[in-house]
Amino acid sequence: MTGFWNIAAEQPGRTAVIDPDGTEVAYRQLADKADAYARGLQELGLEVGDAVVVLQPNGAELLAAFFAAIQSGLYVVMVNWHLVGPEVAHILSDSGAKAFLAHERFADVAIAAADEAGLPPSARFAAGHVEGFRPVAELGAGGHGRPKRRTAGSPMLYTSGTTGRPKGVRRPLTGADPDEVPAASTGFFGIFGLKAFDDHVHLCGSPLYHTAVLNFAVISIQLGHPVVLMDRWDPEEMLRLIERHRVTHSHMVPTQFRRLLALPEEVRNSYDVSSLRNMIHGAAPCPPEVKRRMLDWWGPVVTDYYAATEGGGTVISGEEWLRKPGSVGRAWPGSVIKILDEDGRELPPGQPGVVYLKMGDSKFEYHRDKAKTERARVGDLFTMGDIGHLDEDGYLFLHDRKNDMIISGGVNIYPAEIENELVMHPKVADVAVFGVPHDDWGEEIKAVVQPADGVVPGDELTRELLGYAREKLAKFKLPRSIDYLDELPRDPNGKLYKRKLRDPYWKGRERAI
Structure with missing residues (x-):
């Protein structure tokens, strides 16, 4: 039987998590901790629909906090631990957090955030020592068993904030039995051919505060797949863990592919990766040449998908991609993809426009931002602001973010196309392309390069x-200037904060898009 607590009852000794230090945590151990935290949060007075914020590194501790919230009707907010105090304080305040579970690694940020947000001492808990925070082990201490109130909670995940302050994506609670695996979870894994148990092992190499990373880890646990956690991603360490634990699937980003391919050939060939069945990537565009090289190395186990925290998406297998290079796939079951013009009219195949998605009858809203919710919607469709087109067979090809598109002399130029070429130069480690002001053309093309x-x-x-x-590239697509930085501002999941690079050039000016 599937489901985290069902597996804990029937196979208590089965490995649920392998922590970054190699410690194996059984289902029963993890469930007991999740139960204690759920009891403790209820004893604090948290009610259905309240929020708990978690600022912790990858580990069983974080996953216990997640499952505690999920079984007690709470919204759980996983915080990007790269944020500084005021940014975390914004999330604490915006989410209406009634409890804050931090880790001593982020003590300074946790204290500053809790103080700025005015969080009472009784709501502050920490793994390890954080001044003014209670030990998290005090939650539910002295009790035993499941919490009294059990109803399904939900993640409340904050968008990455690449175009502004992070916004929480909040879905209505379902009132479902938390012991049952949601049909959406099994359906999502079914898209990638991942079945319950089936000797699967999941490798989590990115921070669990990311939507997709968290989803893949917790659904894996719900379906009986042990989850191998990495604290900090390293290419050779990933290969070692794949071989050691016979990993079958993972969620990756193109930046990781590029770093794997940068390893010496003798290092890459020294590890057995034959256990791999589906290495899934998304979150950022993958240069076609990088994808080809990964398929040559790992075989057709590399799957691309395009999706959003808000719901809906496309998927394409490695074999399909070789027939449709550059595509991010067709709409997965239950999802709708349409290309609309600026007036909300549907465009024919081959014509680029704004990409809109829908996932079944999924409902969401940006927390406390009705205007943003409405701007992102046309009817029951929503957009992340990407530009793309569908071909005659329904395959989606992305051009770029609408906000990133350059309009120079009235011509639309897509930076991703330029970036995909420049990044393949051996002297380039990373690159960002965007428009900067030009008095005659409106914008001209600027490249910022991180040298190898x-x-x-x-x-x-x-x-x-x-x-x-x-x-x-055609002449009109060539950068007019190149600047250099030691490192481009990307989050650990590969998303580029292009706004941070572009905004200084536009200070006091207004972009047309």
């Missing part, structure tokens, strides 16, 4: 990169 290790930035490198680009 040991490469010296300067005029000579600029000439080399522009010469390379001229062989790959």
Whole structure:
């Protein structure tokens, strides 16, 4: 039988989680901790629909907090631990958090955030020592068994904030039995051919505060797949863990593919990756050449998908991708994908427009931001602001983010196309392309490059990169200038905070899009 608590009852010794330090945590151990936390939160007075905020690294501790909330009708907010105190304080306040579960690794941020948000001492808990926080082990201490009130809670995940302050995506609670695996979860894994048990092992190499990363980990546990957690992703360590634990599936981002491919060939070939069945990637565009090289190495187990925290998406297998290179796939079962123009009219195949999605009768709203919710919708469809087109067979091809599109001399230019070419140059570690003000053309193309290790930035490198680009791109797509940074601002899931690079150039000016 599937379901976290069902497996804990029937197979208590079965491994649920392998912590980053190698400690194996059984289902029963994890369930007991989740039960204690749920009892403790109820004893604090948290009611159905209240929120608990979690600021913790990858580990069984975080997953216990998640399952505690999920079985007691709470919204659980996983916080990006790269945020600073005021940013975490915003999430504490915006979510209406009634409890805050932090980790001593982030003590300074946790204290500053809790103080700024005015969170009472009774609502502050920590794994390890954090001044002014109670030990998290005090939650539910002295009691035993399941919490008195049991009803399904939900993640309340905050969008990454690449275009503004993070907004919480809040769905109505279902009132379902938390012991039952939601049909949406089994259906989602079914899209990728992942069945319950079936000797599956999931590897989690990215932070669990990301929507997709968290979903893959907790659904894996619900379906009897042990979850191997990494604290900090490292390419060779990932290969070691795949071989050691016979990993079958993972959720990845293109940046990780590129770092794997950068390993010496003898290192890549020294690890057995034959256990892999479905290595799933999303969150950021993958340059076609990177995808081809991964398929050459791992075989057709590399699956791409396009989806949103808000719901709905597409999927494409490795074999399909070789027939439709560059596509992110067709709408998965129950999902709808449409391309609309600026007036909300549906566009024919081959014509680019704004990508809109829908997932069944899924409902969501941006917490405390009705205006943003309405701006993202046309009828029952919503958009993340991406530009793309569908081909005659219904396969989606993404061009770029609407906010990232450059309009120069009245011509639409898609930075992702330029980035996909420049990033393949051996002297480029990372690249961002965006529009900067130009008095005559409106915008001109700027590239910001993170040079590869040991490469010296300067005029000579600029000439080399522009010469390379001229062989790959039409003249009107060529960057007019290149700046250099030691590191581009990406989150650990691969998303680029392009706004942070672009905004200084537009200070005091208004972009047309």
